[in-house]
Amino acid sequence: MGANKIAIIGIGEVPTRTMPERSRWDIIYDTCMEAVRDSGLSKNDIGAVISTSPQAQPQLTAELAFGKLPEELGLENCRDTCVVNAGGAGTSNCLRLAEQYIASGVADAVLVHHVTVHSTIPIPDLIAFFAKAGVDLQWEYPFGSTYNIIMGLMANRYMHETGCTPLQMASVVTALRSWASRDPHSIFYGKAVPSPEKVLESSLLNTPLHKRESNILADGGCAMVVVSTERAKKMGKPAAYKLGESVRYFSATPMMRDMEKMVYGLRDTAKEAIAQAGITSADVDIWNVYLAYPLAHPIMAEALEIAPFGQGGQYFLEGRMSFGGDIPWSTIGDAPGRGHTGSGVSAAVYVETARQLMGRAGERQVPDCAYVYQNTSGGSGFNNIATIWGRDPK
Amino acid sequence: MTTQNAQAEQFDMTRPLPIVQPWSEAFWAGAREGKLLLQHCKECSATIFYPRKFCPECWSADIEWRQASGKATVYTFSTAYDMVEPRFWADLPYTIAYVDLAEGPRMMTRIVDCAPEDIKIGMEVEVVFHKLDDKFYLPFFRPAAK
Numbered sequence: 001m002g003a004n005k006i007a008i009i010g011i012g013e014v015p016t017r018t019m020p021e022r023s024r025w026d027i028i029y030d031t032c033m034e035a036v037r038d039s040g041l042s043k044n045d046i047g048a049v050i051s052t053s054p055q056a057q058p059q060l061t062a063e064l065a066f067g068k069l070p071e072e073l074g075l076e077n078c079r080d081t082c083v084v085n086a087g088g089a090g091t092s093n094c095l096r097l098a099e100q101y102i103a104s105g106v107a108d109a110v111l112v113h114h115v116t117v118h119s120t121i122p123i124p125d126l127i128a129f130f131a132k133a134g135v136d137l138q139w140e141y142p143f144g145s146t147y148n149i150i151m152g153l154m155a156n157r158y159m160h161e162t163g164c165t166p167l168q169m170a171s172v173v174t175a176l177r178s179w180a181s182r183d184p185h186s187i188f189y190g191k192a193v194p195s196p197e198k199v200l201e202s203s204l205l206n207t208p209l210h211k212r213e214s215n216i217l218a219d220g221g222c223a224m225v226v227v228s229t230e231r232a233k234k235m236g237k238p239a240a241y242k243l244g245e246s247v248r249y250f251s252a253t254p255m256m257r258d259m260e261k262m263v264y265g266l267r268d269t270a271k272e273a274i275a276q277a278g279i280t281s282a283d284v285d286i287w288n289v290y291l292a293y294p295l296a297h298p299i300m301a302e303a304l305e306i307a308p309f310g311q312g313g314q315y316f317l318e319g320r321m322s323f324g325g326d327i328p329w330s331t332i333g334d335a336p337g338r339g340h341t342g343s344g345v346s347a348a349v350y351v352e353t354a355r356q357l358m359g360r361a362g363e364r365q366v367p368d369c370a371y372v373y374q375n376t377s378g379g380s381g382f383n384n385i386a387t388i389w390g391r392d393p394k
Numbered sequence: 395m396t397t398q399n400a401q402a403e404q405f406d407m408t409r410p411l412p413i414v415q416p417w418s419e420a421f422w423a424g425a426r427e428g429k430l431l432l433q434h435c436k437e438c439s440a441t442i443f444y445p446r447k448f449c450p451e452c453w454s455a456d457i458e459w460r461q462a463s464g465k466a467t468v469y470t471f472s473t474a475y476d477m478v479e480p481r482f483w484a485d486l487p488y489t490i491a492y493v494d495l496a497e498g499p500r501m502m503t504r505i506v507d508c509a510p511e512d513i514k515i516g517m518e519v520e521v522v523f524h525k526l527d528d529k530f531y532l533p534f535f536r537p538a539a540k
Binding site: 124136138139142145146148154156157160205207208211214255 | 404405406409410411412413414415418444469470471472473474475476477478479480482485488490491492500501502503504510515526530532
């Protein structure tokens, strides 16, 4: 696995909202400039720019891939730029590439960013994109499958095997929204947190998924400045140090996914990343889980061995993963709490990991936060990348 | 203009057809004849679905087609009531399932000829082909005859 010799030293983010009045480049300017200023570096210290590929926005993807950002922001000493696409796992790969740039001498400081504006994409185009992304066009799509249905298939099987109830499942939304309601960057900031009963009152989209268990597409963007561990230590400012990483590939086509293999993969990647960081599971202060749908969270809680088998849903129902609970979990509320910005949710989770380790998470700040587990996953769940980040270097 | 006409103009309401690779043509030819075909690797005896150019187990090109029994068991399912693509609206509600074929592989399908509330995990089902057009017949499954 990677040497993990990088640290995030600056972050920038715009609130996740529906904001068709803001162009994508408007958001790029604000997030990137905020991250560079936050890092304490100047624009000409940035040696490379890596963009998390914006999904369903081909014009922007082409502009970024063909090098427009360093020119637009006047990054005079930028040596290279590119776009990385692994869906929701894209930002993890941006950070890996940043590490390689730094290790190989391409750059001392790398700007990693993401932007998505869903609200100006024509509805038919959005529907067409998300209907086909992450499913097989020969063996799945013609039957009428959707992302929601794929999650429903997984959830129904999990509930069958464990006895997890609809109320327990619905309580995941309550937990995620309890964090989101306290996050100024969330689309649900300041909004009432629905009870599990209220979640179940919303209309059924497909069994067992209710409307409030689904996602709201939104607009947003964020950026991070990454440097070497050594440089971050010398700078002496609050930072998030990458300490461990592990990954497993499952399958691109949802029907080919072996659920047992997936659960073992979630478990083993966490164990390996934690071991690489030189800590134990008990040292982890936040489980910053990114899964896009609430229905997968009980599975993850069990795979991470936080909840016993079959008890993941009950842990959420008891409020243990909610704001104020004893297991800080997905402190931006994952995509259901933050608003879904395509591949941008995982970027936002990284920014939150850094924010918590820098001690700047406001009302959501987990006291004395020293270690954060964070995962990302791409497509409809083709892989899982587990990472451990620390307040201090090893 | 009626609401339906407006929707038809805004969205692609045509039925999506499978995007076929050369090595899966035989599967769809079999489906046209009411046969559920699976690939069999003559080198390592793997039963292969979905169809591949080479055996994914051993990379052998020595692959033949064999007719499956058409019997399967429901591994999981989800019945859709809303939020599907407009081109599938007319089908609502419908049930998507993963079924485990008697021969081993798992496939995505629809469960038909059965009320959604009667569909259960572990239920025994059998293949029935649903015509999309003259070229494509999708393998759906219905409760197995007793």
